[in-house]
Amino acid sequence: MKHLLWRCCVFVAALLPPPYWLYQAWTFALGPDPGKVLLERLGQGALILLLLTLCLTPLQRATHWSGWALVRRQLGLWCFAYACLHLLAYLVFVLGLDFAQLGGELQKRPYILVGALAWCSLLPLALTSNRFSMRRLGRRWKPLHRLVYAALGLALLHMLWVVRSDIGQWLLYFAWALFLLALRLPGVGRRLGHRAGTP
Amino acid sequence: MLIQIPPRSHCPSSEITPESVYLSRRRFLGAGAVALGAAALPAWARAETPRYAGVEPGQAPAWFAQKLADTRWQAVEAPGEAITPFRDASHYNNFYEFGPDKGDPAANAGQLPTEPWTVRIDGEVGKPGQYALEDLVRPHALEERIYRLRCVEAWSMVIPWLGFPLAELLKRAEPTGNARYVAFETLVDPEHMPGQRSRFALLDWPYREGLRLDEAMHPLTLLAVGMYGRVLPNQNGAPLRLVVPWKYGFKSIKSIVRISLTERQPYTSWQNRAPEEYGFYANVNPAVDHPRWSQKRERRLPSGLFSPNLRDTLPFNGYAEEVAGLYSGMDLTREY
Numbered sequence: 165m166k167h168l169l170w171r172c173c174v175f176v177a178a179l180l181p182p183p184y185w186l187y188q189a190w191t192f193a194l195g196p197d198p199g200k201v202l203l204e205r206l207g208q209g210a211l212i213l214l215l216l217t218l219c220l221t222p223l224q225r226a227t228h229w230s231g232w233a234l235v236r237r238q239l240g241l242w243c244f245a246y247a248c249l250h251l252l253a254y255l256v257f258v259l260g261l262d263f264a265q266l267g268g269e270l271q272k273r274p275y276i277l278v279g280a281l282a283w284c285s286l287l288p289l290a291l292t293s294n295r296f297s298m299r300r301l302g303r304r305w306k307p308l309h310r311l312v313y314a315a316l317g318l319a320l321l322h323m324l325w326v327v328r329s330d331i332g333q334w335l336l337y338f339a340w341a342l343f344l345l346a347l348r349l350p351g352v353g354r355r356l357g358h359r360a361g362t363p
Numbered sequence: 364m365l366i367q368i369p370p371r372s373h374c375p376s377s378e379i380t381p382e383s384v385y386l387s388r389r390r391f392l393g394a395g396a397v398a399l400g401a402a403a404l405p406a407w408a409r410a411e412t413p414r415y416a417g418v419e420p421g422q423a424p425a426w427f428a429q430k431l432a433d434t435r436w437q438a439v440e441a442p443g444e445a446i447t448p449f450r451d452a453s454h455y456n457n458f459y460e461f462g463p464d465k466g467d468p469a470a471n472a473g474q475l476p477t478e479p480w481t482v483r484i485d486g487e488v489g490k491p492g493q494y495a496l497e498d499l500v501r502p503h504a505l506e507e508r509i510y511r512l513r514c515v516e517a518w519s520m521v522i523p524w525l526g527f528p529l530a531e532l533l534k535r536a537e538p539t540g541n542a543r544y545v546a547f548e549t550l551v552d553p554e555h556m557p558g559q560r561s562r563f564a565l566l567d568w569p570y571r572e573g574l575r576l577d578e579a580m581h582p583l584t585l586l587a588v589g590m591y592g593r594v595l596p597n598q599n600g601a602p603l604r605l606v607v608p609w610k611y612g613f614k615s616i617k618s619i620v621r622i623s624l625t626e627r628q629p630y631t632s633w634q635n636r637a638p639e640e641y642g643f644y645a646n647v648n649p650a651v652d653h654p655r656w657s658q659k660r661e662r663r664l665p666s667g668l669f670s671p672n673l674r675d676t677l678p679f680n681g682y683a684e685e686v687a688g689l690y691s692g693m694d695l696t697r698e699y
Contacts, residue, residue: 189668195465196451196665197518260673265657273655326655328516329636330463332563 199257275325489537525589
């Protein structure tokens with residue numbers, strides 16, 4: 165298998181943070197409200213993984229190293245895994261598994277609805293990321309996976325809504341996302357490849 | 364496995380100057396002022412022993428240490444409530460002047476100079492003026508009040524404050540017949556308050572809050588200069604903060620430099636930021652939802668990961684018997 169070590173490293177790097185945070189939460193190293201911190205870190209982790217996943221194609225174009233594309237599916241699935249854990253943390257630590265409350269929360273709090281929609285737009289991507297689905301969907305696979313941009317927009321909106329007093333950190337993520345989207349504009353992407361010596 | 368990627372604002376614990384060290388100069392100066400006589404009093408010695416477990420002894424100015432001698436301990440109690448550990452109460456704070464994260468205030472507030480400190484009292488009062496903090500506090504005996512503190516973000520704590528009723532101070536300032544509200548302002552000091560230097564802050568500085576005069580005169584409304592038997596840590600609003608236990612925490616303004624009595628309802632920072640979320644009254648009310656956080660229940664801190672300390676929120680944070688009368692005839696779903 166090509167670049168096995170590289171893929172293993174990415175796997176381990178993505179795997180380790182949640183158990184480590186859980187351990188920290190367990191020992192109160194995250195402060196007196198560990199559930200809340202865990203929730204925030206998982207959400208941020210999912211967003212960062214989503215942005216990293218979207219970095220791979222431009223990196224591949226710019227450097228021609230095949231290793232980038234090899235971990236794209238893996239990182240995308242890790243993003244979904246973090247999003248699932250984030251959702252689980254919300255259900256357990258915020259709602260206290262009181263599902264009767266969930267309906268009301270979805271109706272009353274748009275940022276929760278937007279977060280749920282972001283998760284919903286990642287779900288079909290995760291489900292169709294295997295070879296069998298790729299074969300079955302054929303030419304429809306690619307348009308379906310453009311849903312990732314919807315997920316990104318919804319996730320950023322979800323996070324913006326949570327900000328209480330300082331928008332600085334959110335702006336960093338937003339700028340990163342804009343940059344990645346700009347790289348995908350037809351003209352820009354071609355030039356990126358050209359500069360790196362694309363034929 | 365202990366890989367930590369601390370935020371840039373964090374400094375390693377090895378670089379943190381212990382509070383006792385960086386305050387020792389002040390203590391030295393302060394001790395000179397009271398001379399050795401005060402130190403020899405048995406009351407002084409008693410004040411030095413921490414009354415609560417895990418309390419880092421703060422280095423108090425001389426006037427504060429003297430006040431401890433005739434403090435009325437446990438003047439107000441919270442029966443059946445466990446007191447939040449000092450470490451949590453002093454390391455889990457919203458004080459946006461020092462940064463947006465809960466840990467930022469404890470990390471960044473240490474260098475704020477709180478001595479000397481002056482408070483301006485003005486507006487509709489007979490005796491306006493600029494007062495040194497010790498002069499402001501001198502005529503009042505300190506009381507310890509164990510209050511529940513409820514944040515609008517749905518977490519809560521139980522904290523033993525040290526202070527005196529705001530009413531006593533207001534009476535001394537002699538409000539005129541026009542005075543109907545009290546407005547408060549926090550210090551502006553961008554040099555020592557990194558949150559005020561942020562270009563992306565959504566709040567405007569100075570942080571401002573206000574109360575109706577009868578709320579301000581209510582015996583539960585406290586001006587605090589200490590907590591857990593010691594001076595206020597900077598991150599908790601040193602050297603002078605308000606505590607209004609039946610309202611959400613953001614009403615309890617920290618590091619006060621100005622108290623104005625006004626005829627009109629004062630401007631408040633959070634109301635300006637998002638009026639549909641942060642009303643002027645901000646009474647703790649499980650029946651009125653905040654757009655982002657359900658207020659029916661709260662997490663009493665510390666709250667374990669798999670033993671979340673969730674409990675139902677009480678109207679007026681459990682102080683309804685004392686304060687509900689202030690709002691008779693008002694529709695609290697509109698005046699939230």
